[in-house]
Amino acid sequence: MEWIKKTYIYVFSAVGLIMVLIGAARLINVGLRTYIFTEADTSYMYPMAADQKNGIDQEQIILAQEHNQRAARESDAAWGISLLIVGLPLFLYHFRLVKKESFHA
16 A cells, blocks of 8 residues: 555656646747747748738738737746646645655655
8 A cells, every 4th residue: 555655646746847847848938939039930921912902911911920929929828837836836745745755764
């Protein structure tokens, strides 16, 4: 029965650590794309004669793309923060149990 407890503690400690690492990586990714690699999300569209005939304004398309890029960054940031909020306490609690367990063994 003791091995089940140890396995549980180590598995959930690992899960928490993985969540923290993924969350941190997502936030670093968002920061890099926002402040350093500012063109990483940019897609280029060339005006097409058919679009101009149909009344599609190229400026509206560009504004929509910029809005979609901001929304994608915010979504990535929200995922990263939520993974940190859940993963950090999960990791710290179970890692503390691992340390306590190793000193009592």
